[in-house]
Amino acid sequence: MESLRGCLLIAGGQLLDPNFRRSVVLMAEHGDEGALGLILNRPSGVPVEEVASPLAGFVEPGTSIFLGGPVQRDAVLVLADYADSAAPDRPILGSVAFAEPDPNPLLLAEIRRARVFSGYAGWGPGQLEAELEESAWIIEPARTEDVFTLEPDRLWASVLRRKGGDYRLLSLMPYDVATN
Secondary structure (H helix, E strand, O other): OOOOOOEEEEEOOOOOOOOOOOOEEEEEEEEOOEEEEEEOOOEEEEEHHHHOHHHHHHOOOOOEEEEOOOEEEEEEEEEEEEOOOOOOOOOOEOOEEEOOOOOOHHHHHOEEEEEEEEEEEEEOOOHHHHHHHOOOEEEEEOOHHHHOOOOHHHHHHHHHHHHOOHHHHHHOOOOOHHHO
């Protein structure tokens, strides 16, 4: 399978695992050894400065840390959008890459915006491919604005609408179909 690095995984309607229900995951790594991604639409409501004060300089004051996934919730990762796409060593999507938690000041000046995540989503070898075969995930090319959306609570439906076709209908599905 071709690498999904830089793509979005959108939780399908039948994916009911509370860790991933209605999630939108940016794939940061994907290969024979497994996969790693960050959930883009789970703001914690807790400001970065309260839980990871050394990283507060990456974001505007009061910005929430995002729950990147259920794996190693004590691990903190920073996604940054660099002004110069040549600045990051290994871009994930265009000018978006992981930032060092303690970057040199020159590189920090190159960061236009950033998002801080607690934890990540991870899959062992072949695990993600099996979930894709079960149609648990929908694949869509990522856009930089998806990563830094100002409306993370609407990202799942928004990306499905953008994908079009039957996915537009899925975007209208209520969270709890029993209350429909």
